[in-house]
Amino acid sequence: MGPHPAVAAIRLAVRRVLHDVLTEHRDTTTPGTAPGEHPLVLVACSGGADSMALASALAFEARKLHVRAGGITVDHGLQQGSGQRATEVTDRMTALGLDPVEAIAVTVGRDGGPEAAARDARYAALDDAAERHGAAAVLLGHTRDDQAETVLLGLARGSGIRSLSGMAAVSGTARRYRRPFLELDRQTVRKACIAQELAVWDDPHNSDPAYTRSRLRHEGLPALEKALGKGVVEALARTAQLSRDDADALDSWAADAEAAVRDEAGRLECAKLHGLPPAVRRRILRRAVIAEGAPAGSLFARHIEELDRLITGWRGQGAINLPGRVEARRQGGRLVIRQG
Numbered sequence: 001m002g003p004h005p006a007v008a009a010i011r012l013a014v015r016r017v018l019h020d021v022l023t024e025h026r027d028t029t030t031p032g033t034a035p036g037e038h039p040l041v042l043v044a045c046s047g048g049a050d051s052m053a054l055a056s057a058l059a060f061e062a063r064k065l066h067v068r069a070g071g072i073t074v075d076h077g078l079q080q081g082s083g084q085r086a087t088e089v090t091d092r093m094t095a096l097g098l099d100p101v102e103a104i105a106v107t108v109g110r111d112g113g114p115e116a117a118a119r120d121a122r123y124a125a126l127d128d129a130a131e132r133h134g135a136a137a138v139l140l141g142h143t144r145d146d147q148a149e150t151v152l153l154g155l156a157r158g159s160g161i162r163s164l165s166g167m168a169a170v171s172g173t174a175r176r177y178r179r180p181f182l183e184l185d186r187q188t189v190r191k192a193c194i195a196q197e198l199a200v201w202d203d204p205h206n207s208d209p210a211y212t213r214s215r216l217r218h219e220g221l222p223a224l225e226k227a228l229g230k231g232v233v234e235a236l237a238r239t240a241q242l243s244r245d246d247a248d249a250l251d252s253w254a255a256d257a258e259a260a261v262r263d264e265a266g267r268l269e270c271a272k273l274h275g276l277p278p279a280v281r282r283r284i285l286r287r288a289v290i291a292e293g294a295p296a297g298s299l300f301a302r303h304i305e306e307l308d309r310l311i312t313g314w315r316g317q318g319a320i321n322l323p324g325r326v327e328a329r330r331q332g333g334r335l336v337i338r339q340g
């Protein structure tokens with residue numbers, strides 16, 4: 001008798017990603033891996049159902065392919081007993097046959113709220129671990145349901161199709177991060193855990209209504225499913241992929257158009273910018289402000305809209321201040337953007 005259908009589904013999803021990693025590794029041996037050595041793939045495991053299922057599927061598939069498999073758990077130190085839990089998670093990963101296995105304790109800052117700060121600290125630790133171990137890839141357990149939530153959060157931000165494009169299946173430096181479960185629903189992943197009797201940890205944050213994502217998961221999405229039907233999660237995940245393709249195309253259009261709207265001194269010409277479709281124009285403005293030193297994360301849609309009004313408005317003169325001490329000034333038909 002074969003494995004439970006849910007177990008077969010999660011293994012297939014991981015096998016596909018491992019095949020991609022192996023193919024890419026063969027073409028460009030991963031730095032830190034000796035020639036002929038099998039590539040190392042790490043799983044980022046919180047001990048929750050999604051990443052424990054991922055760890056189990058990675059351990060299973062790596063035995064059949066030419067891949068070494070290890071695991072990392074990050075201790076954010078935000079909850080009581082988190083150190084003890086990190087030890088339990090490493091023990092579970094070791095029991096699955098993963099090696100190397102490591103728990104990394106991080107200090108979480110305050111920038112951008114607790115969720116964002118924890119995420120930044122986690123990715124910094126995972127990046128560092130991937131470098132130290134010479135890993136070809138780091139697997140993350142995001143599911144299609146996580147993707148739907150991310151799309152809705154992006155929609156609520158009101159900042160355009162890039163924010164609707166959710167998480168990419170492959171991202172990060174050297175295509176490091178891979179999300180094998182991005183097209184699988186959470187239900188299937190949870191069934192795979194039960195079928196394999198995996199011990200999993202329930203993060204109390206995931207059901208704490210103080211967190212936006214938790215409210216969306218437990219109240220928002222069920223209400224949407226009730227109103228619009230069960231297919232809404234799949235539709236939102238499809239929206240992510242379509243939006244990503246559209247946003248990539250517009251980014252590349254903007255990169256090509258930028259040279260044509262600059263004068264010999266490199267200043268942006270308002271009349272030429274004005275003639276471009278707004279989506280392309282706003283992208284050029286965003287790129288120009290970031291190039292002058294504004295941090296991308298603190299540049300919001302309202303900043304770009306304000307800048308856009310400086311060009312398209314009737315006022316001949318004017319200046320605005322932007323994040324990162326960047327100033328944009330309209331002068332004689334040109335837009336001068338500089339850091340003060």
Ligand SMILES: Nc1ncnc2c1ncn2[C@@H]1O[C@H](COP(=O)(O)OP(=O)(O)OP(=O)(O)O)[C@@H](O)[C@H]1O
Nearest residue numbers: 044045046048049050051072073074139140141142
């Ligand atoms: N503390 C952690 N240590 C290592 N990896 C983590 C940690 N927290 C999250 N991750 C990785 O990021 C993914 C997404 O985490 P998040 O908490 O957003 O989702 P989740 O659905 O609660 O996942 P899980 O059920 O695996 O905890 C996880 O599946 C895991 O791969």
